[in-house]
Amino acid sequence: MEKLYIVKIGGNVIDNETDLHAFLESFAAIKGNKILIHGGGKIATRIAEGLGIEQTMVNGRRITDKQTLDIVVMTYAGLINKNIVAKLQSFSSNAIGLCGADANIILSHKRAVGEYDYGYVGDVDAVDTAMLQGLLALNLTPILSPITHDKNGVLLNTNADTIAQEIATACAAVYDVSLIYSFEKNGVLADINDERSVIQNINASSFTQLKNDGVISDGMLPKLENALKAIDLGVSKVIIGKADQLHELIQGQKGTTIGK
């Protein structure tokens, strides 16, 4: 099977122009099939504040009401996505910026109201792998913003880590997929205050151990659960590590590798 690199880049890198520039230059240098999924960063919050639209957070998550959805679509699928595409084009990478509604790449449904109503938030139902293959066959590099749609004309705010995992598992049927979660830390850390304490390898059983021992913290739990789910569903390798070490991550020289 052909190799496919799926890279998720976090908000902290997007918020820093110098870091983003360096990251995109190294992403552009990856040879062969690749897909980038980006998060949102703080720009949406800044614009919402500027427009006087109040943001409600519940359990550290933004409630996406209609006004917030509009801002999220503008900034994620517009400002951030198109600036990433323009930068990659300047590095001779033929990037194509998409949200999940484009080419019906990611179909989702509005999350059911449970204890909380998260508003216009989507849970993924399906990825059109054949369409992604078609775009990759045109030598294009899809750049996905974390917005999906429900096929009834409604756009939905969707977790970027989850999108990366869903795309990776869907593509695992036709590609040898490596999924890279790049962010501001060196990897999964045994001691959150020590960047040298990277745990090199994690699998399902060591994850359970680390969780029970309280080594892995809140924010890292869903990321690792996504990673293990991806491995379970056929993704060859998941690597978590620092955005400015992208090539070392890909070669398995740095970061945390999640495997069987």
Place this chain on the structure above:
Amino acid sequence: MEKLYIVKIGGNVIDNETDLHAFLESFAAIKGNKILIHGGGKIATRIAEGLGIEQTMVNGRRITDKQTLDIVVMTYAGLINKNIVAKLQSFSSNAIGLCGADANIILSHKRAVGEYDYGYVGDVDAVDTAMLQGLLALNLTPILSPITHDKNGVLLNTNADTIAQEIATACAAVYDVSLIYSFEKNGVLADINDERSVIQNINASSFTQLKNDGVISDGMLPKLENALKAIDLGVSKVIIGKADQLHELIQGQKGTTIGK
């Protein structure tokens, strides 16, 4: 040659949700290859006002400084483009929303500073026809926002009428192209106050006559110049008419037809 319909939709239709919905439903019903180019409408101005960013106009044109460019990218390539795509998807049209930077579809350069500095405004240099063919061959319907790029990482605000004409002339080499400029009027009017005074046919020589007689007004001049240029460069037919009569326009039953 296969037929290709290229439709430009103006700002007034975009600003009215009911009109836009009806237009997109009839656009989705066009069979075969089609491309939609949309303008901006008043949303960008509203958001700029909300954020307290002053807009400078010269000769009825917006000066695109860096802050204004960001807003234009957000609203045109983000909010408007993705909502159009989601709506078309709900009408079972496999739309893909793009700006000119995506897949390097439209390359431009920043307009040289002459009497005025229009800022981040692009004049088109090249259209990647082969890439558009590739996307159409995947049964996709490209939805283009009027943002282009210079291949040096800079996004540029670009006139949507001009983009429609450039795409149409580039595609005329490989498709039998009909270019439809749809807006809020019934067509080119002999009397601007009488919607029944549609001029049914215009060619280069009758255009000169109408211009000399002062029948054609300011706003219509560049539209007709774009239309005649398209015809001159191989586009089969250009039709100017009302957005809610799209199918009649395509069949030549309504609006103004520009030809040789």
